[in-house]
Each structure stands twice: as C-alpha cells, then as structure tokens.
C-alpha cells in the first residue's frame with residue numbers, strides 16, 4: 346500500500362504538527378490514580394490525554410481494547426468521556442477498576458485507621474500460618490516465611506472489607522506490596538529470584554511497604570475525586586474481559602457507537618521480553634485471581650499457526666518473509682501476533698462511528714535483525730476497513746519502562762537494543778458507509794495463505810463464535 350503524505354490530513358487541524366512534543370520529558374506520569382501500580386509497557390497519561398484533546402473533542406465514548414491498568418480510561422473520565430476497556434489479564438483489570446472507581450473518601454480513611462491500628466498491634470497478635478496459595482507451588486521459594494505470614498495477615502484484613510470499591514483500593518496496594526516483598530528482582534518484569542547473597546540480607550518490612558502505598562494512593566485518589574466531583578453527571582466506566590481478536594460481545598458496545606479508541610497493544614513479545622503473565626503471577630495468586638500462571642498463552646500471538654498468512658500489508662509481509670528465511674519458527678510466532686492484531690482491528694473498526702478516530706501507540710521491534718513495521722501494518726489494516734490515515738507521530742522514549750536489551754534470537758547471551766521510539770498512529774473512519782462495507786468484503790473477510798494456497802474465511806468464522814466466546818457485563822447504561 347502506498348504511503349504518501351504522513352501529515353496531510355492532520356495539517357487541516359493543526360498547521361504546525363511538528364511543534365508537538367510527544368516526549369513529555371520530565372513530566373510526572375504518576376498524577377491522580379495513575380500513581381497506583383506499575384505495569385509493563387504502561388502508556389504515558391500525557392500521550393492518552395493529548396490524543397483525546399486533539400481527536401476526542403465532543404467525544405462521549407472512549408474504548409481501549411488493550412486497556413492494561415486503565416491509563417486511557419482515567420484520562421477519558423477526567424475529560425467527562427464515558428470509557429470502556431477490556432483486557433485479558435485479571436490483575437490489569439483489577440488495577441484499572443481501582444483507578445477508575447470513585448470510592449467514598451471517608452470510608453477509605455476509616456479503613457486506613459483500622460489498618461494502622463491493626464499493624465500497630467501486630468506484635469501481640471497470634472501468628473498466622475500462610476495457607477496454600479493456589480498458583481504458587483513453592484511459596485518458600487518466592488517469599489521468606491516471615492514475609493508470607495505478614496502477607497497472610499494483610500490478606501485477611503482486606504478480605505474483611507465489605508465495600509467493593511474500598512476493598513479494591515486496598516487490593517491494589519497489596520498487589521504492589523506482594524511484588525516488592527517477594528524474592529523476585531524488582532527491576533525485572535519476569536520472575537527472577539534474587540541471588541543467594543542478596544537474599545541473605547533481604548528483609549522487607551511488609552507493613553511499612555503497604556502503609557506507604559496506601560498513603561501515596563490516597564493522595565492520588567483525592568486529586569482524582571476532586572476532578573470527578575466537578576461533573577454534574579459523572580461519566581460511566583466499564584472494565585471488561587473480552588478478547589477483541591475473537592469479537593466484541595453484543596450488548597456491551599454497539600456497532601458504530603465509539604467516538605475514539607486510544608490504546609497501546611502489546612508489542613508481540615509477551616513470551617520473550619514483556620511477560621504480562623509472569624509480571625502478574627505472584628500478586629494475582631495472592632489475590633485469588635483466576636489462572637495466574639496461564640495468561641501469556643491467551644494474549645495476542647499466544648497461539649501457534651502452521652503457515653505464514655498473507656496479511657493485507659505489503660511492508661509487513663515482506664518483513665515476515667525475511668524473518669522466515671532465517672528462522673521459520675520465529676516467523677510463524679511473529680505472524681501469529683499480527684494475524685491476531687488484524688482480526689482485532691477488524692472488530693474494533695466496526696465499533697467506531699463514521700468520522701470517529703482510532704489512535705494506536707506502538708513500537709516497531711526487531712526480530713532476527715528485521716524491523717517489524719507495526720505502525721505501517723496498523724495503518725494498512727485500518728485502511729482496508731474504510732479508514733483514512735491522519736498522522737503517525739514519532740515519540741522518543743525518555744525513561745524506558747522496558748528492558749534496555751532483549752534477546753531477539755532467543756539464543757542465550759544474544760542481545761540487541763530494544764525500542765527507543767514509539768509510533769502513534771491516528772486514523773479516522775471515513776464518513777462514507779458504502780466504502781467501509783465494500784472494503785470489509787474485499788479485505789476483511791478473507792485472506793490467502795501463500796503456503797497452502799487455500800482461502801481462509803477467518804474473520805467470518807470468528808464472528809460466528811463471538812456470542813459464545815466473549816463474555817462480559819452489559820454497558821447499556823452508557824449508551
């Protein structure tokens with residue numbers, strides 16, 4: 346597909362797009378409830394906010410199909426925009442729910458007072474033997490006995506909190522406390538145990554960690570609520586668990602109802618570099634969230650495919666063929682991710698109203714020395730579904746929240762620099778419905794597999810199973 350003038354349509358809106366600084370170097374990314382919890386490849390709130398200010402004027406409904414911890418949802422809500430997000434990682438959903446709900450401040454403070462009293466009396470309390478934690482087979486390997494005992498006490502305290510929103514507030518602080526007091530190296534997203542020398546001196550103060558998280562989060566919540574209480578009618582929010590690769594559940598979001606999508610999809614390296622499941626495993630297990638160890642296989646690109654698909658993006662196909670000539674297995678793993686991304690974009694595109702926008706923040710990672718043109722692929726996929734390209738902004742990443750070096754070949758010891766630049770792809774659904782429908786038929790419902798020559802009607806097959814597979818609560822109160 347041809348890529349001509351990158352900024353032509355955006356120029357109509359802003360005559361000097363070159364003046365925009367997307368780096369936000371030095372800006373605090375931990376304001377409001379954004380301070381709650383770390384997460385791999387978190388979006389910068391300022392990026393989501395800027396996109397909403399530029400392309401979400403008068404927007405009523407925002408959707409994030411990979412909402413993670415809910416950065417874009419928070420930014421939507423503080424602008425009075427109703428927000429729906431979905432993520433397959435239960436811990437990410439829990440954090441997103443906590444960041445976007447509006448608990449009563451007095452109830453939070455009452456529980457914090459109870460918590461302070463409880464930990465102050467800890468020396469006289471009966472010791473609690475940590476019970477078995479489903480999802481962690483070797484609790485002594487990941488937690489020192491005195492740490493596990495204190496975490497059990499905290500868990501019992503939290504389970505006693507009746508109000509859902511207040512309990513969520515405590516659960517999020519607890520999740521970070523679990524991570525920081527565990528034997529896993531804190532500066533890694535994957536689970537790596539401290540070496541024996543470090544373990545020998547590692548003696549975390551569990552209650553103090555929890556207490557400092559509660560204090561920090563309480564201050565962020567206060568600022569968030571101050572904004573939210575200004576709205577005469579509070580915007581609604583829903584955090585769902587459906588997989589847009591498979592479909593979107595009818596009854597949650599109506600076709601052509603979304604004004605703007607602001608999202609950052611995974612980079613496609615959940616198995617190698619950014620392991621969401623591994624990052625979440627210990628906290629999720631303590632919180633009793635489902636299947637903490639099995640998330641990464643469910644995420645985009647987690648399923649094996651047998652032959653290279655011919656996706657509707659020349660630049661991407663070229664890169665996949667280049668990788669396949671070096672390593673067909675890696676090429677198939679990578680292709681599985683892009684095939685899922687394509688199907689997800691098909692379903693997301695149907696939710697966006699005519700004239701509505703989609704903004705995707707992505708990185709172009711390298712595999713076997715080949716740069717994967719994710720920004721171009723996203724643009725191509727959307728164009729195939731009746732969208733026009735508005736602009737692709739470049740953003741250098743000042744403080745990397747990703748490992749600085751990864752293993753692109755998966756060979757032990759082999760490393761390469763990871764991404765230092767993000768691309769923000771902005772597209773708009775064309776106002777002409779006829780074009781959209783025609784494009785769906787031509788590019789969306791079938792593509793050819795070069796390996797076996799058979800045409801696959803992948804999206805159509807997926808749509809038929811949508812109702813059965815995608816389950817979530819209704820959001821009919823939003824629209």
Ligand SMILES: C[S@@+](CC[C@H](N)C(=O)[O-])C[C@H]1O[C@@H](n2cnc3c(N)ncnc32)[C@H](O)[C@@H]1O
Nearest residue numbers: 386387388411413414416432433434611644645
């Ligand atoms: C880059 S992170 C999003 C981070 C988010 N913007 C934030 O600020 O926290 C990508 C997310 O996509 C989720 N994910 C991966 N595949 C998914 C799928 N098929 N459906 C929904 N979520 C998925 C992962 O669990 C992860 O939370």
